[in-house]
Amino acid sequence: MNIWLLHPFAGGPSLGRHYRPFWLADAWGKMGHQVVVVSAAFHHLHRQPRVPGPQRINDVDYWFLDTPRYSNGSLGRLRNNLSFGPAFRSAAAAIAAQFGKPGLMIASSPHLFFISAAHQIARQFDARFWVEIRDLWPESIVALGMTPAWHPLMKVLGWKERSAYRAADRVICLLAGAEAHMRARGLPAGKFSWIPNGVSDDEIQSALTIENLKHPLIDRINLLKQQGKRVVLYAGGMGPPNAVEAILDAAAILGKTNSEIYFVMIGSGTSRDALRQRAASLANVEFRNEVDRAVVHGMLHAADCAVVAFHKNALYHHGISPNKLFDYCLFAPRSVMACEERAIAGLEDLVTARCAPDDPDALAASLRTALDGPSRPRGDRVAVARRYSYSALAAQYLDNPNDRA
Numbered sequence: 001m002n003i004w005l006l007h008p009f010a011g012g013p014s015l016g017r018h019y020r021p022f023w024l025a026d027a028w029g030k031m032g033h034q035v036v037v038v039s040a041a042f043h044h045l046h047r048q049p050r051v052p053g054p055q056r057i058n059d060v061d062y063w064f065l066d067t068p069r070y071s072n073g074s075l076g077r078l079r080n081n082l083s084f085g086p087a088f089r090s091a092a093a094a095i096a097a098q099f100g101k102p103g104l105m106i107a108s109s110p111h112l113f114f115i116s117a118a119h120q121i122a123r124q125f126d127a128r129f130w131v132e133i134r135d136l137w138p139e140s141i142v143a144l145g146m147t148p149a150w151h152p153l154m155k156v157l158g159w160k161e162r163s164a165y166r167a168a169d170r171v172i173c174l175l176a177g178a179e180a181h182m183r184a185r186g187l188p189a190g191k192f193s194w195i196p197n198g199v200s201d202d203e204i205q206s207a208l209t210i211e212n213l214k215h216p217l218i219d220r221i222n223l224l225k226q227q228g229k230r231v232v233l234y235a236g237g238m239g240p241p242n243a244v245e246a247i248l249d250a251a252a253i254l255g256k257t258n259s260e261i262y263f264v265m266i267g268s269g270t271s272r273d274a275l276r277q278r279a280a281s282l283a284n285v286e287f288r289n290e291v292d293r294a295v296v297h298g299m300l301h302a303a304d305c306a307v308v309a310f311h312k313n314a315l316y317h318h319g320i321s322p323n324k325l326f327d328y329c330l331f332a333p334r335s336v337m338a339c340e341e342r343a344i345a346g347l348e349d350l351v352t353a354r355c356a357p358d359d360p361d362a363l364a365a366s367l368r369t370a371l372d373g374p375s376r377p378r379g380d381r382v383a384v385a386r387r388y389s390y391s392a393l394a395a396q397y398l399d400n401p402n403d404r405a
Contacts (some may be wrong), residue, residue, distance in 0.1 A: 001398075002034045004095070004102040004127075006118050008067075008084045010039035013058045014054035014241055016047045019137070019293075019323075020390075021108060021216035023200045025060045027394030035060070038097045040067040040084055044077065054098055063095050085117030091120045095231055101125045106172075108132035112160040119167045125142045131168040136181060136318060143315035144241050155242060162186045174347040175319035194386040195397055196347065199330050206297065207330050209381055213298040217288060221264065221302040229262040230371050233303040236324045238269030243309035248279050249360035252368060255284045257366060262350075264303070266296065268287065293327075300331035305352075305370055312357040316343035325350050328386040333375035337382045338363045349384050352376055 004019050012022030015367045024037040030214035041064035042049040052066035064324050070076025096102075105122040107115050110134060122129035138157035142149045165171060165187035173182070177191040206213075221231050232251075247263070254261045266274070266288040277287040300306055306328040310316055320343050328335040328352040337344065337351045344354060352373075355366035386392070 002100045002104045003103045004029055004036055004086065004099075005108065006106065006114065007108040007110065007206070008114065009045050010037050010041045010062070010108075011045065012037075012060065012062075013365065014047065015057065016045045018045060018110070018165065020058055020197060020340060022057070023198075023274075023390035024394050024397065026058070026400070027201075027391045030058065030391070031394065033397075034100060036095065037062045038065065038095065039063075040065055040080065040087075042067050042069045043080060044273035048323045061099060061141070063098070064093065065091055065205045081111045083228045084111075084355055088114060089117050089121065091373055092124075094200075096125070102127040104130065105129045106130045106132055107164075108133055109137070109164070112157060112164060114159060115167070116140050117162045118220055128169050129167065130172060131164050132183075133164075133171060133173040133175070133178065136175070136290075136315070139181070140315060142315055146240075150377075159400070174321040178318040186304070187353065191361075193397075194319075194346070195327055195393055196388065197323050198390050199326045199385050201389050201391050202328070203293075203297065203327075204330065204382060204385050204389055206294070207235045207301075209383070210301045210331060213294065213301075215291075215295045215298055217291060217295060218265075218298045218302050221299055221346060222290050225260055225302075225304070228260055229303040229304040230258075230260050230305070230306050232261060232263045232305045232367060232371075233266070233299055234263065234307050235266045235300065235327070236308065237289060238265075238275055240271060241311070241336065242271075243311045243357065244271065244275050244360055245278065246309045246311075246360050246363055247315065248275060250283055250287065250339060250363040251279070251285050254362040254367065255282055255361055259284065261367065261371065262286075265297070265306075266290065266299065269378050281310045297393065298325065299331075300328060303332060304375075305331035305334040305336060305367065307336050307338075309363065310340075312340060319343060319345060321347070326385065326388055329381055331381075333378075334370045334373075336363070336366050336370050338366075339380050349387075 007021040009018050010021040011018035025037050041052045052064050056061045067083045105127045107118040130325050138154040149310045164187045176194045242283045245373040251263045263285045268290040270361045334352045336353045338357045353366050353370045355362040
C-alpha cells in the first residue's frame with residue numbers, strides 16, 4: 001500500500017522531536033509499504049530548516065513543504081500553520097509523481113488548519129482518509145488556560161475539529177478515553193481507534209546494552225550515586241502543562257527529611273528559567289540542558305527513579321500519552337507519576353507508582369516509597385515496552401476490522 005503521512009511538525013533523526021511519524025513510516029516500510037512523510041520545511045521544533053522537496057532520512061522518505069519562517073511570535077507561527085494546507089495542495093501532484101498516488105492518506109494533527117486540504121487531495125486520489133488526533137483542539141488550549149473559549153480562533157478550531165471527525169474514514173487517537181468527546185462532536189460510531197505513543201524497536205534493543213553508553217551527564221549521575229545520593233531524574237518539557245513545580249515542591253519536602261534524595265532536571269521550555277529560580281535555594285536539585293534522546297536514555301538507566309507530573313485538569317480525563325512515559329518504563333529502574341487515576345487508564349503497566357496530582361506531599365511520599373522498594377527488573381520493563389513497540393503499533397494501525405468488512 002502507498003501511504004502518505006502528513007504531520008506539519010514531523011521529527012526524526014537530525015530533525016528534532018515528534019519521532020512518531022518517522023517510527024511509524026519506518027515500521028510500515030519494513031512491512032512492505034511505500035511511505036512518504038509530508039512535513040513543513042520550517043517549524044519551531046526543527047533543529048535547522050530543510051530545503052523544500054524530497055529527502056530521504058535513515059531509509060524514510062520525507063517531502064518538505066515550503067512554509068514561512070517565524071520567530072517566537074504567535075502571529076508568525078499561525079501564518080506558518082495556515083500555509084501548510086495550501087503548500088500541500090500545490091505540491092500534491094509532484095509528490096504523487098515522485099512516490100505514487102496514495103491509497104491511504106493520514107493527517108496527524110499538531111494543528112487542524114490543513115485537514116480540509118488533506119481531505120480534498122485524498123478524495124482527488126480516491127484514497128482512504130484517516131485523521132490522527134494527538135491533542136483535542138480547541139479543548140486542550142482552553143483547558144490549559146492558554147486562550148479563552150470565547151476567542152474567535154477557538155470557534156474556528158471547534159468548527160474544524162467537528163469537520164475533521166465528519167470527513168475522516170477513521171480517527172486514530174493517542175488518548176484512550178477520547179471517543180465520547182469525539183462522538184459528541186460528530187464522529188460516527190465505529191470509526192475510533194486508540195493507538196498511544198510507544199518506543200522504537202531500535203531503542204528496545206539499545207536498552208539491553210545501555211550500560212555501555214558513555215556521556216558526561218551519565219558520569220555525573222554515577223558520581224552522585226557514589227556519593228550516597230538516590231537520583232531522581234525528570235526529563236522532558238518545562239512549560240505550564242508539565243507540572244514541574246510540583247516536582248520541585250516535592251524536592252523541597254524531601255530535602256528536609258531525606259537529604260540523600262537528589263533531583264536532576266533535564267529539558268527545555270518556556271518556564272525553565274522561572275523553575276530554576278524557584279529551585280535556587282534547594283541543595284538537592286540541579287538543572288541540565290536538553291540533550292539527545294540516547295543520552296537521556298542512558299541517564300534514565302543510571303538514575304534510581306524517574307518522575308513525571310500532571311496538573312489536575314478535566315482535560316486529562318480523556319487520557320494522556322506522553323512520550324517520556326514510555327521512555328521511563330523502558331530505561332528507568334523505577335518511575336513515579338503524579339496524575340489522576342483515569343488519566344492513565346490503559347497505560348498503568350508503564351509506571352511503578354502513581355499518586356494524586358498537584359500534591360507535593362503525596363509525590364514526596366510516593367517517591368520515598370518507590371526508592372525504598374525494589375527496582376523493576378529490566379526484563380519486565382522490556383516485555384512491557386515490546387507491547388508498545390512501533391512495529392506492534394504500526395501493525396495495529398493498519399489492522400482495522402472495519403476496513404476488512
